[in-house]
Amino acid sequence: MTDAGRLIPRDRTAHPDPYDPGYKTSVLRSPNQALLSMESTPTEEWGPTFGHDQLGPLDNNLILNWTKGEAPAVGERILVHGHVLDELGKPVPHTLVEVWQANAGGRYRHHKDTYFAPLDPNFGGCGRTITDENGYYQFMTIKPGAYPWPNRGNDWRPAHIHYSIFGHSFGQRLISQMYFEGDPLMRYCPIFHTVKDRGQLDSLVAPLDMTMSRPLDYLTYKFDIVLRGRRQTMFENKPEGL
């Protein structure tokens, strides 16, 4: 990054409200006080960078990476791909995209997950990749299963993959979840519905992408991600600005 540039202020209406009683855990974990808003500073305008030297050859293949390629995970084989863009539509190249998910039965490889669907000995559920010069990324995985969770009496999470994206600055940091086109559980999920804007909800749902599916091998879902953008700097840094 040579020209940091001010970040476009975050449009909080694009996001969930921190307090959403339908999602019970948010009740005690959401601040009561308003956030302190200010223009970004170098602290938010710079961020960590990660290179390919940090990645292993199977990091973007969740079907094979847990067994180091020895044996494939069980489940519906899918490719997930898309672009990371900013609000101005510019690609975000060379940025780290990390994903994690449950296995085909909806079970996470985590000691706190006690759901009785079994672990898959050949599936870990952790992957990552770096976008190319066009902001494009892809990874192979198995489609995660739905699972129950203790919220209201009978709440089930739709199938989803968790995403973590860095962008080029700490102020762009974003964690979200990708859902799958047509999953009826989305209608009932209080976490999905912490997002109130219909268009924004749609942006969390990956369409089936037959064009990029490979015959006799895997189906493909497409998921694009938008991060905060940066303003042009032509009139920046003038002393009369606050």
Next chain:
Amino acid sequence: MVQPLTRLRETPSQTAGPYVHIGLMPTYAGNPGSVEKEVGTSPITEAAKGERIEITGTVSDGTGWVLRDAMIESWQADAEGLYAGQEGADPGVPGFCRFGAHAETGLWTLSTIKPGTVKLPDGRVQAPHIALWIVARGINIGLMTRIYFEDEEEANAADPVLMRIEQRPRVETLLAKKTGDGAYRFDIRLQGEGETVFLDL
């Protein structure tokens, strides 16, 4: 009619959920070897210049209960106030770290160097601080805050972010308390009494 605005909207945030660590801190989650090189294991290398410090604290909810399942990320400048990637920055300070609380005590620890003051383009100066980003089950969008240091009184008094806090007693929630030589304490309260100031920058 007007021309259409062809802007995209930011992808909406979703909670990181209870299992965030299997994806982002696999060794901490009990899955070592998920990836060969984990990111953010330390904000500094041995070669880093500057005063070594250790900050310890907790994250608690609206009842005062200490969270065990949060993931915290920190981002800071080097001892001269430069961020990794900026010209002349200390190569020994990648500046980024991920950490979580101890499963029993709920305490987290950040071992790093004390950052320098950071210059803004307009000439103002930010007091030494470490940016934090907190995600967890129940947190719908990552919470941004900062650690400042109580022993930087002069710099804190001129810090643009701290100066913007109208209710002056709330400034205290962003100051790490010195507990010993190079040791600080910083507790984060998500809600209620003594609620930490969270930022939108």
